[in-house]
Amino acid sequence: MTLEILTSDALSPMRHGFFTRRGGASSGIFSGLNCGGGSSDQSNVVAINRARVAASLGLDAKRLITVNQVHSADVAVIEGPLSELPRADGLVTKRPGLALAVLTADCQPVLFADREACVVGAAHAGWRGALGGVLEATLDAMETLGANRGNTVAIIGPTISQRAYEVGPEFFETFMDETAENGRFFASGKGDRMMFDLPAYSLARLRKAGIGQAAWTRHCTYSDPERFFSYRRSVHEHEVDYGRLISAIRL
Template sequence: MTLEILTADSLSPLRHGFFTRSGGASSGIFSGLNCGPGSSDQSETVRTNRARVAQAMTLDAAALVTPNQVHSANVATLDTCPPTGSPPPQADAMVTAKQGIILGILTADCQPVLFADHASGVIGAAHAGWRGALDGILENTLAAMEALGASRASTCAVIGPCISQRAYEVGPEFLEEFMDHDTGYSRFFANGRDGRYQFDLPGFGLHRLRAAGIAEASWTGHCTYSDPRLFFSYRRSVHEGQADYGRLISAIRL
């Protein structure tokens, strides 16, 4: 099966992609392009999937770097690819100004965000769940890009497939945590059923990116929860009583 890859005009001509689950070697609940080494999928199958991603990015599998994501606001700056077999960076975003490195982010409802400053030749990739976005992962990615010579006034960012507001039900304590930061964040919540709320994760991500002063920010408009043919979803796997879930990959390179 052919890989099905979503791209964005603002990131072109850089090679990049928000990879769907189509075209992978995994089976069962991981059916398709599961790229998560942390899943309980067969390790060799995950390596095969990741090699297909690297091939689509026209580099070897060793060039594909995905961090150990921990819902933090930490950013790793890469000058080279980590040696084969070494631990990946413990961070939720990566930036580089070097060619030959594929920055990859794994998600299954959280926001994958790809960044590029075409003028300076600096790129970034971030994993932005609600916690990371609230704690500043997007702004920290831009700051790390600036340290490499980028300008946020010429940087674009694209949020890939993630869970949409209609599928993201949260409790009142979730709303309260956001309100403790800024009461204006209430606009990212809609009233739901039984005293619960619907949270607009990509809307919040776009707000934080635009408030940070970048040139352009957009969302592909794809909901991971709502399209099981194309996307893995952690929340959908929980609702369906599955034991685990696949991880989507989003990637960019110079």
């Protein structure tokens, strides 16, 4: 099956893609394009999937760069293929011929580009990373390479939407401790539960940080099992593991 690649005109002409699960070699609960080396899927099959992604971007697999994601605000500046993966949740580069990629399964994949400065970035932004400042840290790191945040575009790819993101009172209090303004990203749920709007929260932070343009593709990972992997859905369906989606951008 052909890979399904979601793109944004706002990131053009940078080659990029938010890859769905369609078109991969994995089977069973990982059926499709599982690119998560940390999953219990067969490592050789994951390697095949990653090679297909790299090829679609015109690169060898070793030039598809990922990091050891830890829900942090740490950002790695990438100069070339890595022999060891740094612990980080953001990546930036100005080197042609490299693709920066993040893995997600409900968390936000965010791709960045300053087309004038020829600097790109990618971030894995779950609620912890977004609250901790990984989006702003990625912009800061891009600026060290010559980017201007006022010229920078950030696109949030497939992520869990508010209608599927139920949270408890402690989660709500964590965000209210940051600022009472965060109340606007929550809607009432059943009982003491609330529904959190992660992409709206991140868009607000990006705009407050002075980015030139920011948007969400409006794809919900939880609600579309044919196209997307979802950690939360796998828990609700009592599955033993889940696949990881990949999103990438290159110069």
